[in-house]
Amino acid sequence: MVEQKQPILRIEDLYINYKVYGGYSYVIDGLNLNVFPGEKIALVGESGCGKTTTVKSILRVLPKQAKIAGGSIVFDGHDVLNIKPNELNEVRRRKMSMIFQDPTASLNPVFTIGKQISDSIKYSGLADRKDKKAIKERAIQALNDCSMPDPERIMGNYPFQLSGGMRQRVCIAMALATASKFMIADEPTTNLDVTIQDQVLKLIRNLTDEKDMSLILITHSMGVARMMADRICVMYAGNIVENAKTEELLEKPQHPYTVGLMNSIPKLTGDSILSGIPGRLPSYLTPPPGCRFSTRCPHAFDSCFVKKPPFYDIGNGHQVACYLHDKSVPQSIKEEAVSNE
Amino acid sequence: MNEMANSVTSINSQATGDNVLVVNNMKKYFSTKDKDCFVKAIDDISFTVRRNEVVGLVGESGSGKSTTAYSIMGMHSITSGEVIFKGQDISMLAIKRPKSLKREIQIVFQDPGTSLNPQRKIGEIISMPLRVHNIVPRSQTEKRARELLDLVGLPQDCYYKSPRSLGGGEKQLVAIARALTTNPSLMILDEPTSALDVSIQAKIITTLMELREQFDMSYLFITHDMSLMRNIADRIAIMYLGRIMEMAPTADFFEKPQHPYTKMLVSSIPVVLQEEEDLKPVQVESQGEIPSPVNVPPGCRFNTRCPEKFESCLVDEPQMVKVFPDHYVSCHMHDPRT
Ligand SMILES: Nc1ncnc2c1ncn2[C@@H]1O[C@H](COP(=O)(O)OP(=O)(O)OP(=O)(O)O)[C@@H](O)[C@H]1O
Ligand SMILES: Nc1ncnc2c1ncn2[C@@H]1O[C@H](COP(=O)(O)OP(=O)(O)OP(=O)(O)O)[C@@H](O)[C@H]1O
Ligand SMILES: [Mg+2]
Ligand SMILES: [Mg+2]
Numbered sequence: 121m122v123e124q125k126q127p128i129l130r131i132e133d134l135y136i137n138y139k140v141y142g143g144y145s146y147v148i149d150g151l152n153l154n155v156f157p158g159e160k161i162a163l164v165g166e167s168g169c170g171k172t173t174t175v176k177s178i179l180r181v182l183p184k185q186a187k188i189a190g191g192s193i194v195f196d197g198h199d200v201l202n203i204k205p206n207e208l209n210e211v212r213r214r215k216m217s218m219i220f221q222d223p224t225a226s227l228n229p230v231f232t233i234g235k236q237i238s239d240s241i242k243y244s245g246l247a248d249r250k251d252k253k254a255i256k257e258r259a260i261q262a263l264n265d266c267s268m269p270d271p272e273r274i275m276g277n278y279p280f281q282l283s284g285g286m287r288q289r290v291c292i293a294m295a296l297a298t299a300s301k302f303m304i305a306d307e308p309t310t311n312l313d314v315t316i317q318d319q320v321l322k323l324i325r326n327l328t329d330e331k332d333m334s335l336i337l338i339t340h341s342m343g344v345a346r347m348m349a350d351r352i353c354v355m356y357a358g359n360i361v362e363n364a365k366t367e368e369l370l371e372k373p374q375h376p377y378t379v380g381l382m383n384s385i386p387k388l389t390g391d392s393i394l395s396g397i398p399g400r401l402p403s404y405l406t407p408p409p410g411c412r413f414s415t416r417c418p419h420a421f422d423s424c425f426v427k428k429p430p431f432y433d434i435g436n437g438h439q440v441a442c443y444l445h446d447k448s449v450p451q452s453i454k455e456e457a458v459s460n461e
Numbered sequence: 462m463n464e465m466a467n468s469v470t471s472i473n474s475q476a477t478g479d480n481v482l483v484v485n486n487m488k489k490y491f492s493t494k495d496k497d498c499f500v501k502a503i504d505d506i507s508f509t510v511r512r513n514e515v516v517g518l519v520g521e522s523g524s525g526k527s528t529t530a531y532s533i534m535g536m537h538s539i540t541s542g543e544v545i546f547k548g549q550d551i552s553m554l555a556i557k558r559p560k561s562l563k564r565e566i567q568i569v570f571q572d573p574g575t576s577l578n579p580q581r582k583i584g585e586i587i588s589m590p591l592r593v594h595n596i597v598p599r600s601q602t603e604k605r606a607r608e609l610l611d612l613v614g615l616p617q618d619c620y621y622k623s624p625r626s627l628g629g630g631e632k633q634l635v636a637i638a639r640a641l642t643t644n645p646s647l648m649i650l651d652e653p654t655s656a657l658d659v660s661i662q663a664k665i666i667t668t669l670m671e672l673r674e675q676f677d678m679s680y681l682f683i684t685h686d687m688s689l690m691r692n693i694a695d696r697i698a699i700m701y702l703g704r705i706m707e708m709a710p711t712a713d714f715f716e717k718p719q720h721p722y723t724k725m726l727v728s729s730i731p732v733v734l735q736e737e738e739d740l741k742p743v744q745v746e747s748q749g750e751i752p753s754p755v756n757v758p759p760g761c762r763f764n765t766r767c768p769e770k771f772e773s774c775l776v777d778e779p780q781m782v783k784v785f786p787d788h789y790v791s792c793h794m795h796d797p798r799t
Contacts, residue, residue: 140622167661269754384663388691390692390711
């Protein structure tokens with residue numbers, strides 16, 4: 121059903137480079153992503169795989185070293201990569217809200233929390249700019265919603281006077297107070313204890329459901345993804361390598377990277393050997409020509425080192441970018457590859 | 462007050478010779494604009510960290526975990542109580558501590574973004590403490606710094622990068638490498654892996670655990686990741702609003718949590734498998750107001766959210782009692798006076 125609607129966000133063949141010491145980092149590598157209205161997506165993957173870079177490009181808030189080298193991003197009818205500045209401001213203020221990964225960096229150290237929340241409410245157009253009382257009430261309400269103790273006192277505080285989790289909740293409160301159509305949350309709950317995390321996630325879930333908002337949630341926690349998302353997109357070194365409905369992905373991960381990821385999760389059963397995935401992300405300066413995971417993949421065979429694998433549809437809306445799912449590759453090669461482990 | 466002191470001696474009475482860190486009745490109050498009001502960030506806590514042990518410190522955001530860490534580091538002057546490291550009183554600020562003791566305690570901060578100087582290259586950041594503390598001969602500094610990069614799994618080309626050009630996870634790896642420079646015997650880890658994905662976390666944790674064996678280190682590990690604690694901590698202390706509510710050996714903590722807050726916490730852990738779901742106690746929904754550390758409620762400070770509260774909870778602060786070997790809880794349901 122959802123699939124028949126037009127996506128509210130369509131990213132096609134996106135390439136993003138960073139200018140760095142000694143050349144260019146070719147980070148985002150032909151990424152495709154669709155998000156449908158009301159759909160909740162979790163974006164997971166190794167640190168440095170480009171999750172933040174991807175979502176920042178949607179809002180056009182990439183640092184100046186970044187260059188969008190190709191592709192297109194269409195959000196709710198706006199061609200984001202060729203948008204006029206005031207149209208972009210309109211999108212940022214009225215249609216999309218983002219919770220940034222680093223709460224300390226996204227709060228201004230010289231203004232009080234109250235001023236910062238009030239300002240963002242003012243510019244979102246959700247309250248009358250001149251009605252100071254209404255704006256303040258809304259700000260306090262937003263903090264309250266995020267289980268912030270003593271919101272009135274917090275409004276008068278500066279960011280350094282708050283704990284990590286409190287700063288994070290301020291950012292969430294700000295995003296929730298101004299949210300309308302689309303929300304991007306970059307690891308919103310990493311600094312929160314599980315009881316507050318539980319409350320905040322339920323709050324985000326309810327609010328987005330209520331307003332039929334779409335959500336891209338970046339998280340390192342598969343448990344959080346399981347709780348929040350309809351669909352999980354697994355990213356590796358600048359690309360999405362697996363995309364499936366939440367249950368399906370957790371039960372039947374297909375891409376060797378996803379399998380490694382699942383095996384790295386500490387389990388409450390307490391018997392998990394934290395093995396991790398051997399090796400590390402390839403250098404973005406000279407990325408491998410084929411599959412970017414080939415350098416660490418226990419199953420890699422010839423094709424993997426030559427050409428980037430396309431997405432293979434394996435049914436039930438489950439897609440995997442891995443040659444093990446290519447029907448034209450002889451079974452014998454695949455079996456040998458799998459037994460290599 | 463006397464009773465508190467008694468109970469405290471009991472929680473630290475098992476204090477054997479192998480305690481690396483002993484914290485006794487520590488308080489840290491911050492002043493506010495209003496002269497008569499204080500933020501009671503830490504309000505009388507006592508615990509120990511034994512040699513080669515991993516102690517997990519978990520609990521509510523804003524409950525004072527980082528403040529505890531900073532106070533042990535000597536970055537805050539404590540309001541009262543004492544901090545004893547290897548038998549020596551180190552309750553004073555870091556600047557007044559002997560240099561040799563300073564390098565024995567290291568910290569990895571919660572927020573990797575702000576703890577690294579953006580003006581410096583990663584290589585310099587790691588080399589600096591090697592020079593300051595004369596860890597290796599000058600000629601070896603770069604070699605050692607590069608070894609440390611390897612140890613935490615960062616590529617060598619990071620040596621000339623600036624922190625700004627790294628992802629959040631990579632920055633935290635740099636901070637860990639920097640903490641390792643002085644070969645500390647106590648490491649305080651304030652949510653060191655909360656910015657990392659699980660596969661890197663797994664590597665870091667494995668590395669940290671190996672280093673602990675190799676160099677006989679103890680860790681005070683602050684985290685919100687209960688599943689991680691389940692796998693690596695020897696004992697866990699849970700804080701709420703400036704106080705330790707329960708402290709227990711890890712298996713006990715998960716299998717027979719005693720404090721209602723512990724039960725609430727354990728039941729809120731997001732998990733991926735049904736098997737894990739089955740291990741959690743019945744979901745205890747959080748209810749009621751979250752109090753502020755400026756106005757700590759009378760009686761048990763958890764009473765505004767506790768589903769099991771009764772009259773005593775609104776009146777008296779419960780005392781810490783031993784319920785099982787090495788397992789302490791501060792709750793009226795277990796307090797013999799009640
Ligand atoms: N300003 C920058 N200059 C140069 N390189 C950058 C810059 N910002 C990010 N990068 C590089 O781009 C890659 C992707 O970074 P990004 O922050 O998008 O990762 P991420 O998936 O969000 O990681 P994390 O989980 O650690 O937040 C990393 O290798 C990082 O080093
Ligand atoms: N410099 C300061 N001035 C005033 N109050 C402070 C200061 N530092 C911390 N606090 C207050 O002390 C309390 C405890 O903060 P702390 O940072 O120790 O919490 P935490 O347990 O580490 O939380 P989190 O899990 O969110 O990191 C909070 O209420 C905070 O607002
Ligand atoms: Mg990121
Ligand atoms: Mg903290």
